[in-house]
Amino acid sequence: MSKTIAINAGSSTVKFKLFDMPSEAVIAEGNLERIGLEMGHAKIKYGDGQKHEEDTPFASHEVAVEYLLHQLKNLGIVADYNEIDAVGHRIVAGGEYFKDSAVIDDKVMEQIDALSEYAPLHNPAELQGIKAFKEVLPDAFAVAVFDTSFHADMPKMNALYSTPYEWYEKFGARRYGAHGTSHRYVATRAAEMLGKPLEDLKLITCHIGAGASVTAIKNGKSYDTSMGFTPLAGVTMATRSGDVDPSMVNFVAKKLNVSGDEIIDMLNHDSGLLGISGVSSDMRDVEVEANNGNERAKLALDINLNRVVKYIGSYMAELGGVDAVVFTAGVGENDANFRKQIADQLAFVGMGVDDEKNNVRGVERDISSADAKVKALLIPTDEELMIVRDIERLRNK
Numbered sequence: 469m470s471k472t473i474a475i476n477a478g479s480s481t482v483k484f485k486l487f488d489m490p491s492e493a494v495i496a497e498g499n500l501e502r503i504g505l506e507m508g509h510a511k512i513k514y515g516d517g518q519k520h521e522e523d524t525p526f527a528s529h530e531v532a533v534e535y536l537l538h539q540l541k542n543l544g545i546v547a548d549y550n551e552i553d554a555v556g557h558r559i560v561a562g563g564e565y566f567k568d569s570a571v572i573d574d575k576v577m578e579q580i581d582a583l584s585e586y587a588p589l590h591n592p593a594e595l596q597g598i599k600a601f602k603e604v605l606p607d608a609f610a611v612a613v614f615d616t617s618f619h620a621d622m623p624k625m626n627a628l629y630s631t632p633y634e635w636y637e638k639f640g641a642r643r644y645g646a647h648g649t650s651h652r653y654v655a656t657r658a659a660e661m662l663g664k665p666l667e668d669l670k671l672i673t674c675h676i677g678a679g680a681s682v683t684a685i686k687n688g689k690s691y692d693t694s695m696g697f698t699p700l701a702g703v704t705m706a707t708r709s710g711d712v713d714p715s716m717v718n719f720v721a722k723k724l725n726v727s728g729d730e731i732i733d734m735l736n737h738d739s740g741l742l743g744i745s746g747v748s749s750d751m752r753d754v755e756v757e758a759n760n761g762n763e764r765a766k767l768a769l770d771i772n773l774n775r776v777v778k779y780i781g782s783y784m785a786e787l788g789g790v791d792a793v794v795f796t797a798g799v800g801e802n803d804a805n806f807r808k809q810i811a812d813q814l815a816f817v818g819m820g821v822d823d824e825k826n827n828v829r830g831v832e833r834d835i836s837s838a839d840a841k842v843k844a845l846l847i848p849t850d851e852e853l854m855i856v857r858d859i860e861r862l863r864n865k
């Protein structure tokens with residue numbers, strides 16, 4: 469019996485699952501959330517139904533990973549770190565360099581660091597996670613699984629921007645997308661739920677968490693995706709603006725007398741739900757405020773929802789129809805109202821949710837109404853399972 473741990477660092481969370489291998493049974497799992505906010509929250513499930521839950525601030529991802537390492541021993545999940553012989557890390561940006569998962573060595577770590585500009589909120593934090601685990605488990609088999617891999621072979625028509633071609637040739641300036649591990653997992657599950665080969669389906673997968681992206685899937689592959697060169701592009705996110713006219717960067721930089729880099733930083737950290745509402749980056753907080761009558765919080769929710777609708781609509785046109793729209797990640801899995809509003813808006817193409825079936829959180833389920841022509845599927849993502857499967861694949865190579 470051996471144990472493998474999958475670490476999934478998102479922009480606002482560190483999630484993990486500890487697996488017994490090769491059975492893939494989950495021994496422990498957890499979510500350390502609201503990283504960077506005044507108060508964070510830790511939830512760890514382990515043993516036979518035991519649960520550790522507490523409010524505790526996570527100033528950074530480094531603090532969260534240290535907390536996780538501490539709790540693994542403190543809660544008796546492992547007696548010794550050496551019981552874990554393989555570690556998988558989710559890394560957002562792999563650029564043109566990593567088209568598949570990679571066994572981590574010094575060179576791979578250097579590359580992940582070098583790709584930080586491709587995912588400034590993620591790669592540096594994820595590299596810290598790799599280092600923290602390397603310190604306690606120097607001999608474990610360590611693998612990096614990249615969000616961008618799934619989109620690496622997107623048709624050039626969608627991967628390329630309408631910019632001078634040399635930008636792509638010389639500097640790799642293209643759309644890389646993100647959340648690929650999640651889009652790949654939910655698409656595979658959707659095909660299983662619908663009882664059809666994935667290759668025969670047209671799907672639109674909506675990964676809506678703190679970071680959010682929408683992907684069009686055709687012939688089992690990523691056909692188009694809303695995130696761009698970095699995870700800043702596309703729909704509105706917790707703190708990220710999504711698409712903006714790039715001319716605004718210099719315009720506002722001059723007004724504020726700051727550099728373009730500082731504006732990009734503000735588009736990453738001070739925008740999205742937080743920037744519009746002025747209340748919080750967390751969807752739950754913004755919804756509470758909107759219900760209390762806060763107009764800017766309401767506007768933030770409207771903009772957020774409408775962006776997703778626009779992407780789904782344009783991907784339907786691109787795919788020439790769609791069999792199912794899939795909802796996943798923090799908001800997609802937990803926010804019934806969000807799913808309902810999207811389905812209502814898309815009722816004209818035959819999408820509809822059944823209120824009773826939709827009244828659920830984090831459960832894999834077909835939530836479509838009986839007469840829906842376009843299925844609505846709720847599929848909790850499992851990036852960690854994909855990570856351990858990639859570890860096994862590379863271990864057996």
Ligand SMILES: Nc1ncnc2c1ncn2[C@@H]1O[C@H](COP(=O)(O)OP(=O)(O)O)[C@@H](O)[C@H]1O
Binds near residue numbers: 479678679802
């Ligand atoms: N019950 C809920 N209703 C609405 N939003 C929720 C709910 N639970 C979690 N969320 C949102 O999910 C987001 C986190 O999504 P998640 O996918 O876990 O994060 P990350 O992008 O960091 O991986 C937070 O912004 C939070 O507001």
Ligand SMILES: CC(=O)OP(=O)(O)O
Binds near residue numbers: 647
């Ligand atoms: C790429 C990205 O935005 O990831 P997350 O949603 O986990 O922050």
Ligand SMILES: [Mg+2]
Binds near residue numbers: 477478479
């Ligand atoms: Mg995530």
